[in-house]
Amino acid sequence: MATDAEWASAFAAQALSDLDAREILLAGGADKCHRLHFLQMSAEKVCKAHLMTENGYEAVRKVHSYVESVLPVIARHFSGLAQGSDYQTWQIRAIAKFARDIELLAPACNEGETRPDNSEYPWLDATDRVQTPCQYKFSHIDDGDRIVVTIIQLLRVAANEYVKP
Amino acid sequence: MPSGKRKIAHLLAQYHFNAEPNLRAIFVLEPLGSDDDDEPVKLLEVVDGSVAKDTFAVGFAPDPGAGIPYRSVVVEISPRELPELKDRGFLMIRGRKWKIGEEVVRDPVAA
Numbered sequence: 001m002a003t004d005a006e007w008a009s010a011f012a013a014q015a016l017s018d019l020d021a022r023e024i025l026l027a028g029g030a031d032k033c034h035r036l037h038f039l040q041m042s043a044e045k046v047c048k049a050h051l052m053t054e055n056g057y058e059a060v061r062k063v064h065s066y067v068e069s070v071l072p073v074i075a076r077h078f079s080g081l082a083q084g085s086d087y088q089t090w091q092i093r094a095i096a097k098f099a100r101d102i103e104l105l106a107p108a109c110n111e112g113e114t115r116p117d118n119s120e121y122p123w124l125d126a127t128d129r130v131q132t133p134c135q136y137k138f139s140h141i142d143d144g145d146r147i148v149v150t151i152i153q154l155l156r157v158a159a160n161e162y163v164k165p
Numbered sequence: 166m167p168s169g170k171r172k173i174a175h176l177l178a179q180y181h182f183n184a185e186p187n188l189r190a191i192f193v194l195e196p197l198g199s200d201d202d203d204e205p206v207k208l209l210e211v212v213d214g215s216v217a218k219d220t221f222a223v224g225f226a227p228d229p230g231a232g233i234p235y236r237s238v239v240v241e242i243s244p245r246e247l248p249e250l251k252d253r254g255f256l257m258i259r260g261r262k263w264k265i266g267e268e269v270v271r272d273p274v275a276a
Contacts, residue, residue, distance in 0.1 A: 008224075053224035054205075054238050056259055069217045073210075073241050076188070077223075080180030081231040089186060100216075161226045 005162075007057040008049040012162035015045035019152060019159075033133035035143055037119035039152070040105040043067045046155050049162045050074060064108040071099035071151075074158050094147040095154065101141050102151075170197045174206045176232055178269040181239070187213040188271075189244055194256075194263040205236035207263055209256070215243040222258045 022038035047070040051060045060066075075095045103109050107118040116123035122132045142148075171193070178191040190211040198204025205224065225237045240258070242250065250256060255264045 050223050050225065051221055053236075054222035054258060059259070065218065066221070069215070069241070070221070070223055073223045073239050076181050076185045077225055077237075077239065079184035080177070080182075081228055081233070089184075092185060 002057070004052050004057050007061075008052040008162045009164045011045045011049040011052065012159040015042045015049065015155060015159045016163065018042035018045065019155060022152075031134040032138055032143065033119045033136065036102075036105050036138060036141060037133075039143065039148070040067075040102050040119060042155050042159075043071060043099070043102050043151070044106065046158050047071055047074070050158065053162075064106045065103060067103035068096075068100045071102075071154075072096040075154055078154060078157055091147065091150050095151055098141075098147055098151060105141075170199045170206060170235065173233060173235060174208065175269050177206060177237055178208055179272055180231070181208070181210060182271045185212065189213055190247070191269045193266040193269060194238075194240070195266040196264070197266075202235065205238045206233070207238040207240070208269075209250075209265060210239055210241050211244055211247050212241055213244060215241050217241045217243065220256055220258065 018038045018041045022035055022042070025034050025038065044064060044067055047066050048060050048063075050070060050073075051066060072092065072095060075092050079092060104111065104115050104117075105119040107120050110116050110118070116125070117131065117136065117138070119133050119138070122130055125131050174193045174197065178193075181191065182188055188210055192209040192211075194207035194209050196204065197206065207222075220240060220242070222238045222240050225239070227234050227236055240256065240263075251265060255262050257263075
């Protein structure tokens, strides 16, 4: 039977692969929804890897809504270990804010159906019009923002902690 | 002056204090397992504005380069959850009972 550590390692490795895929999509001019989708999936898997070791694979595997609450804890830990050299306080704040936006990109996280916008499936907006992710602007998320670079660095560092060679 | 694993717990707590101004309080979760290298250093962190859901433990690998040679675990709660938790005296994570131990005080020059 696979151990929780093995699951955590596998989720971390897949998170790194998701980030690599995002870079390829970015270089290839893919629509914003796809860039955001791979960022969301990577963040979710990194958070799950850090939850699985202590809470168990079964308790964590089906849950989508932990990026908002767990990513700031991960940011605090790695920022602390770096003794302030890598992340400034404002970045910790910005990561927490972005973590919420990233979490809401998952179709399963819709805040009681008040936030149907997501990076994967079409949805019905408040005016009963069908919205399509590849045509939607996601104007509340600037994925060219400097903080996204910081988040991606954080995700890579945090994932590498659990990736076994 | 704490020593051994407790000293590591204090060091990690100061690292986290330095990174997060909204971190209101940190408690060491017991047992520390001073004779068991596999037992992680565990911290209960009380954060203003926390959106933590349920009570989940976030695990981290050792980082000897930063002076943390043991696995570590952080359980984050909001200040409003603290009184009830302190009254109970412990929390349960996956069948393990972790007692709320000493509070680590923020030291601006420690880490």
